[in-house]
Amino acid sequence: MGNTSSMLTQYDIEEVQQHCNGACETILPFPPFLALIADEISQQEIVSLYQRFCQLDRNVGGFITAEEFLSVPEFAVNPLSQRLLRMLDTLNFKEFVAFLSAFSPRASLQQKIEFIFKVYDSDCNGKVTFSDMMAILRDLTGQFISEKQREQVLAHVLEESGYTKDAALSMSDFMKILDNSDLKMEVEVPVD
Template sequence: MGNTSSMLTQYDIEEVQEHCNHTFSQQEIVSLYQRFCQLDRNGGGFISAEEFLSVPEFAVNPLSQRLLRMLDGLNFKEFVAFLSAFSSRATLQQKVEFIFKVYDSDGNGKVTFSDMLEVLRDLSGQFISEQQREQVLIHVLEEAGYTKNSLLGLSDFMKILGNTGLKMEVEVPVD
């Protein structure tokens, strides 16, 4: 699987399926492999940040810079694991873990008010003032039983997002 010009074997497909908790069918994995090879322009077996930015939908995503920190240098197996959070077969836990990683940009296992404010800033841009962002975030935290000084862990995110009907899905086109 190191060389992207080679074809996936049945063993490779099953290994990737196992790695991503069977969130994709074998056919979807083959389609994802074809897309991975298209993105991996230099054929090195890894996708760089620049290669990800070649996808127009990704480049215009307000969270693209945050996501690039998670994506830069992924091999195919890691690429599929990353995308698995967007599968209709992914569990709520897998989706919340992904969202948590987006917020926990320093990887310390805790999300601060400042971390959440950064994401909100990325999402809202110039449309609302910094003061309005802070007020909205304080209100959301208070409704969930937290304060501006709370350090949120993964279990807190699960508590907050667990009953929201979280919908995070992308359809993988299968040839």
């Protein structure tokens, strides 16, 4: 796609759609089903995302760095932004679209849960432990609740789902716990 300051061609748009139809897994640490399928992202959305990508790519290097991501106020104040940045290094435009796919209103609940699993699985061993979940709770709650309260809440959630504090949750275990939740994880792509 060349220089980020250039305009997207029809070929570039179709290439991004194709890339997000399953090729993303070779670049990003996400499973293939996290990628948007071609009919879920419109050409107009790709153009809008490209414009935003170019705004964020301040160095005009063809990729977005962690510092450039943190220039987005909503991302910078997110308590999980540092965890998300650890999942990424730098993103080119195709990877940028694939990353945002989990936040699409058209992404399935399974896609969203799988993305969240990757955020929780900080050591990338395919398991989420009690300590992994506690770390996320600390990030999310800050000093609003005590460590003991966090432990009690988390132990209760696990117990209600049939797990103990000693459990190392696989993706399927994690799905079982979150499958019945009313998970809201969406970012609207403004289309001009």
